[in-house]
Structure formats: structure tokens, C-alpha cells
Amino acid sequence: MIVAKQVADFITMFRALLGIFLVWLGITLKKDALELAVWIMLIDWTGDFIDGKLARRSRVTYHTWIGDHDLEVDMTVSLGLLLFMLASGYIGPYPAISYLV
Numbered sequence: 262m263i264v265a266k267q268v269a270d271f272i273t274m275f276r277a278l279l280g281i282f283l284v285w286l287g288i289t290l291k292k293d294a295l296e297l298a299v300w301i302m303l304i305d306w307t308g309d310f311i312d313g314k315l316a317r318r319s320r321v322t323y324h325t326w327i328g329d330h331d332l333e334v335d336m337t338v339s340l341g342l343l344l345f346m347l348a349s350g351y352i353g354p355y356p357a358i359s360y361l362v
Contacts, residue, residue, distance in 0.1 A: 287348030
């Protein structure tokens with residue numbers, strides 16, 4: 262039987278893949294992918310909101326590796342968005358580096 266915690270973990274894993282997909286979009290489609298990148302970010306933010314609520318409401322309380330690394334998934338998406346903007350030419354290398362520092 263699937264519990265809410267498993268659904269929340271699936272959403273979190275999907276969000277990590279979205280962060281990686283953003284980088285690929287920036288490299289391959291450049292500025293033409295801006296609209297798609299905006300939609301991806303909206304999906305990601307919605308998923309972040311939903312997965313936290315689901316995990317806290319689950320009848321089964323246990324820790325999973327993916328659930329314990331939700332912050333790292335958030336950082337993956339943030340880095341993916343930064344690399345998308347860098348690869349697409351929306352920002353230059355110096356602002357990107359200063360953001361990382």
C-alpha cells in the first residue's frame with residue numbers, strides 16, 4: 262500500500278530531476294527555453310509545497326533518505342536555475358560566481 266510519505270518522496274525525486282533538466286534546457290535551447298523554464302519552476306515550487314504537506318500528514322512516520330535530503334533537492338533546483346540562466350546568457354559568469362560565493 263502506498264502511503265503519503267512515499268508520494269512525497271516521489272515528488273521530491275521528480276523535483277531533483279527538474280533541476281537537472283533546467284541545466285539541459287539552458288545548454289541546448291538557450292533563451293528559447295525561457296517560457297518552459299518558468300513553467301518548470303512553477304511546477305517545482307508547487308511540488309515543494311505539496312511534498313512537505315504530504316510528508317507531515319502521512320500516517321506512517323519514518324525517515325527516508327530522500328526525505329532527509331529535501332534541502333539538497335532545493336539547492337539542486339536553485340543551482341539548476343542558475344546554470345540555466347548562465348548557459349542561456351541571461352547572466353554572465355561573474356554574477357554567477359559571486360552568487361555561489
